[in-house]
Each structure stands twice: as structure tokens, then as C-alpha cells.
Amino acid sequence: MPIRIPENLPAQNVLLGENIFTMDSQRAASQDIRPMEVAILNLMPNKIETEVQLLRLLSNTPLQINVDLIRINDLAPKHTPQSHMDAFYHDFNDVADKRYDGLIVTGAPLALLDYEDVNYWDTMKTILEWANRNVQSTLYLCWAAHAAMYHFYGIQRKLRDVKLSGVYHHQVKDPHNELLRGFDPEFYAPHSRYGYINTDEYESIEGVKVIAESEEAGAYVVASDDKRMVFITGHPEYDPETLADEYQRDVQAGLNPNIPCNYFPGDDPTQSPLVRWRSHGSLLFTNWINYYVYQTTPYDLNQLVEKNQHKR
Structure with missing residues (x-):
């Protein structure tokens, strides 16, 4: 089944060009099934690029998904036209009374700012609390993963002196967790961040487990036992060239960045990147939608509030 996205969203043409099945609202209206309702809180500056990345991953499921x-x-933001935002995005206040099966909160280029200094931190806290009441399962990516850990559990991230950037080797810690069903025992995933939280800090929280990690990059997939929160510290959604674009951006800004690890053949930025994370990224999102969202959400989303009020 396809994902259902707003009619005329630019991502639709990109995905169709990749032979990914999407459906606009008019065609979806004829379907006599209950689709999954998934929201994306997009905090990245290049909204359109991030939309394509996430919608691509959500498309690999037999379920119909309204996004x-x-x-x-x-x-x-600087890299997205106002017309695009006005045409395709909902203000949070417009959906605050709605319930969702799933929510994805993206990363944000706020690595060196204290949370309290982020100009929308108060709104972010409101959304996190709203998600806890109105969303069956929320997937937090990169900065959002650390921000949610701070808000819900009071764990403050630490900052590296040098940005962690590259594609790192990971190990599955809990092969029986449904989120990692079908994973090889070892796999690769991209990271691009300064922040980190030690594995023992995650595991000090009752009902939270690190289920995949890297010796170099640390905890990667962290999940609550009730499947309601998933924290991904890397970027499984990244395109092949995303780390290269970030590297060139930092070079041009005079930041003298390190070459992303395990990314360019021979660490030569003139070479095309070696891509070895997309299958695991696709499987991770498919497992989340199936086992953490579809298999646990009530058919009537109005039951979500009553069900989840007793969770925390």
C-alpha cells in the first residue's frame, strides 16, 4: 500500500521517479480501510530534502499511511520557500486536538545550544507532552532524541570537542526486539552530531533499553519497553550525498571539518560515497510502523488519550 501525502507536494514527483508508490488525497478517499495516521514534525532547515528522505522510508510498508x-x-527556514510551508505544513495548534498512530520528530541544527536557549523550546516541550497523550508511538531522530531524553528523564547530553560525522559500524544488542527484526548482527548507520549520552545513562532509566550501539558512535537505537518512544541518535534517513554536502558546507564556512569516517573510499572527498546503510534504515522504519505502531494502536484513535494517560 502507498503513503498518502498532500496533493502537489514536490516530494511526490521525486518518489514517483524512484518507482515508489504514493497516493494523493482524492484517490485515497476511495479506500475502505483505516489508514495509519502519522505526523512529521520537521525541524530541519531544508524541509523538502528531509520530506523526501522520510517519506521514502515510510513507503516500504503494505499499510496505507496518511502523513x-x-x-x-x-x-x-532559509532553505525552504514560505510558499511551500504555507501550502503543505500544519501549524501545531491546528492539529493539537488530533490523535496520531505515529509521530516522527526530526533532528535540528542546534547541537551547541542549551535546550533552554532554543527559541522554540517552550513549544517543543508542549509538543512532547502532547505526543505523550495523543500519539501511540513517537520516533525521535538525532537532536530530538537527546531533547526528549532531557525533557522526559532529565538526562543532559554531553558535547564532543569534534563533531561525530561518518558511517559507523554497529552491533545489535537485543536481536529479539521487534524493532530490529530482520537485521544482521552487525550493520552500518550514518551519524552527524556533537551530542552524546552514555549507554549506562540510558539503561539507568526503568523501562528503557539500548538495543543497538556502536563502539565508536555509542548508543544508536534506544526504545521504551511499551514501544511508545524510540530514540535514534543517528540518521538512517540520510541520502547518499547528505554527509558529503554537510562536509562541503563546513569546508566553505571555514570550519576545517574532519572528513566523514568510513564514507568516502580512501577518505578521498572527490570520490563518490560508499553507501551501506539504506537497507537497514528502510527496515528500521518498516519495523517501527508495523510492530510499534500498527500492532499496538487502537482502531479508534479516540481511545488513545484514555489508554495512554496511565502510562506515565
Whole structure:
């Protein structure tokens, strides 16, 4: 089954060009099934690029998914036209009374800022609490994963002196966890961040487990036992060239960045990147949608509030 996205969203043409099945609202209206309702809170500056990356991963499921794009405020970021934001994004206040099967909260380029200094932190806290009441399962990516750990559990991330950037080797710690069903015991995943939280800090939280990690990059997939929260510290959604684009951006800004690890053949930035994470990224999102969302969510989403009020 396809994902259902807003009609005329630019990502639709990109995905169709990759032979990925999408469906607009008019065609989806004829389907006599209950689709999954998934929201994406997109905090990345290049909204369109991130939309394509996430929608691509959500498309590999037999379920029909209705996708709502949510913005945290009405300001258009530098790399996205205001017209795009106005046409395709919902203000959070417009969906605050809605319930969702799943929510994805992206990373954000806020690595060196204290959470309390982020200009939308108060709104972010409101959304996190709203998700706890109105969403069956939430997937937090990179900065959002650390922000959610801070908000819900009071664990403050630490900062590296040098940015962690590259594609790192990981090990599955809990092969029986449904989120990692079908994974090889070892796999690769991209990271691009300064922040980190030690594995023992995650595991000090009752009902939270690190289920995949890396000797170099640390904890990667962290999940709550009730399947309601998943914390991904890397970027399984990244395109082949995303780390290269970030590296060239930092070079041009005079930041003298390190070459991303295990990414360019021979550590030569003139070479095409070696891509070895996309199958695991696709499987991770498919497992989340199937086992953490579809298999646990009530058919009537109005039951979510009653069900989840007793969780925390």
C-alpha cells in the first residue's frame, strides 16, 4: 500500500521517479480501510530534502499511511520557500486536538545550544507532552532524541570537542526486539552530531533499553519497553550525498571539518560515497510502523488519550 501525502507536494514527483508508490488525497478517499495516521514534525532547515528522505522510508510498508507535516512556528527556514510551508505544513495548534498512530520528530541544527536557549523550546516541550497523550508511538531522530531524553528523564547530553560525522559500524544488542527484526548482527548507520549520552545513562532509566550501539558512535537505537518512544541518535534517513554536502558546507564556512569516517573510499572527498546503510534504515522504519505502531494502536484513535494517560 502507498503513503498518502498532500496533493502537489514536490516530494511526490521525486518518489514517483524512484518507482515508489504514493497516493494523493482524492484517490485515497476511495479506500475502505483505516489508514495509519502519522505526523512529521520537521525541524530541519531544508524541509523538502528531509520530506523526501522520510517519506521514502515510510513507503516500504503494505499499510496505507496518511502523513501530516507539522511546523513548530510560521517562519520559513532559509532553505525552504514560505510558499511551500504555507501550502503543505500544519501549524501545531491546528492539529493539537488530533490523535496520531505515529509521530516522527526530526533532528535540528542546534547541537551547541542549551535546550533552554532554543527559541522554540517552550513549544517543543508542549509538543512532547502532547505526543505523550495523543500519539501511540513517537520516533525521535538525532537532536530530538537527546531533547526528549532531557525533557522526559532529565538526562543532559554531553558535547564532543569534534563533531561525530561518518558511517559507523554497529552491533545489535537485543536481536529479539521487534524493532530490529530482520537485521544482521552487525550493520552500518550514518551519524552527524556533537551530542552524546552514555549507554549506562540510558539503561539507568526503568523501562528503557539500548538495543543497538556502536563502539565508536555509542548508543544508536534506544526504545521504551511499551514501544511508545524510540530514540535514534543517528540518521538512517540520510541520502547518499547528505554527509558529503554537510562536509562541503563546513569546508566553505571555514570550519576545517574532519572528513566523514568510513564514507568516502580512501577518505578521498572527490570520490563518490560508499553507501551501506539504506537497507537497514528502510527496515528500521518498516519495523517501527508495523510492530510499534500498527500492532499496538487502537482502531479508534479516540481511545488513545484514555489508554495512554496511565502510562506515565
